[in-house]
Amino acid sequence: MAQTDGLTPPREAPGQPRVSKLVLLGSGSVGKSSLVLRYVKDDFKSVLPTVGCAFFTKVVDLGASSLKLEIWDTAGQEKYHSVCHLYFRGANAALLVYDITRKDSFHKAQQWLADLEKELHPGEGVVMLVGNKTDLGEQREVTFQEGKEFAESNKLLFMETSAKLNLQVSEVFSTVAQELLQREARQSHSAQGEAAVVLNASPAPQAKCCAR
Numbered sequence: 001m002a003q004t005d006g007l008t009p010p011r012e013a014p015g016q017p018r019v020s021k022l023v024l025l026g027s028g029s030v031g032k033s034s035l036v037l038r039y040v041k042d043d044f045k046s047v048l049p050t051v052g053c054a055f056f057t058k059v060v061d062l063g064a065s066s067l068k069l070e071i072w073d074t075a076g077q078e079k080y081h082s083v084c085h086l087y088f089r090g091a092n093a094a095l096l097v098y099d100i101t102r103k104d105s106f107h108k109a110q111q112w113l114a115d116l117e118k119e120l121h122p123g124e125g126v127v128m129l130v131g132n133k134t135d136l137g138e139q140r141e142v143t144f145q146e147g148k149e150f151a152e153s154n155k156l157l158f159m160e161t162s163a164k165l166n167l168q169v170s171e172v173f174s175t176v177a178q179e180l181l182q183r184e185a186r187q188s189h190s191a192q193g194e195a196a197v198v199l200n201a202s203p204a205p206q207a208k209c210c211a212r
């Protein structure tokens, strides 16, 4: 296991890809661990409920650039709630997962989002709402449109997935990674712009001396 406490934002070593911390959160049994298992190991099997938190890493190859994700899979069961929200701290990105066959897990997403926002700086962090288990379409209780509207009203990215059938799983992680890199590029561009403005600023007019 990599050495990290999960609370301190990750830093990249020189010459290594940039490191970002991504947390998965959402109610119990919505499929958070299954999404991670599918993405990191391309596997789907019966997994026990997460106890506390599980940690993984994966380098996302985005062609011209790459990004190393530190993935924190938090437990959704109520009894771990007080421990797990500590792991949201310092996250650069989050997947807020619900189960499309369970309306209660969708309603609770609002609460999970509020918990997450307490730990992230306002406007910082890429958050994607993920409706999992699309292979169970006949049991669907949350429409695509409902998910999309919730995401839009909270300025979240949105995708639906099936960890079981491997539908849209790698797309979720690569879209988030892409968005992280784009935001970083925009931030460094605007920081350079501000520096240029300061350098080009005309000198302050000299105060005229009017001593008699």
Ligand SMILES: Nc1nc2c(ncn2[C@@H]2O[C@H](COP(=O)(O)OP(=O)(O)OP(=O)(O)O)[C@@H](O)[C@H]2O)c(=O)[nH]1
Residues within 6 Å of the ligand: 026, 027, 028, 029, 030, 031, 032, 033, 034, 035, 045, 046, 047, 048, 049, 050, 051, 074, 075, 076, 077, 132, 133, 134, 135, 136, 161, 162, 163, 164, 165
């Ligand atoms: N049909 C179907 N079942 C899924 C899918 N993803 C997960 N499951 C099943 O849903 C159950 C819960 O999956 P987990 O991945 O353990 O869910 P979790 O959100 O990590 O649960 P906690 O650890 O309790 O927070 C398991 O029986 C999985 O096999 C999916 O895409 N389709």
